[in-house]
Amino acid sequence: MKRQPLRLAILEAIRIFEQAGVPSPRVDAEVLAAHVLGVDRSRLPLI
Known part of the structure; x- marks a missing residue:
């Protein structure tokens, strides 16, 4: 799995x-x- 910023991972999960x-x-x-x-x-916003 490719590393990505947490924000992007959460957005992908939401999608x-x-x-x-x-x-x-x-x-x-x-x-x-x-x-x-x-x-x-x-x-989470602090990470």
Whole structure:
């Protein structure tokens, strides 16, 4: 997998979740990213 800035990875996840019909794609993408990184979702903008 190619390295990319966190912001771009979250945007790509949002796009995929939207296409899949996920009801809250941004929240789900951010929660997933926070879990993978081991941080609270509120800290994502600091990374």
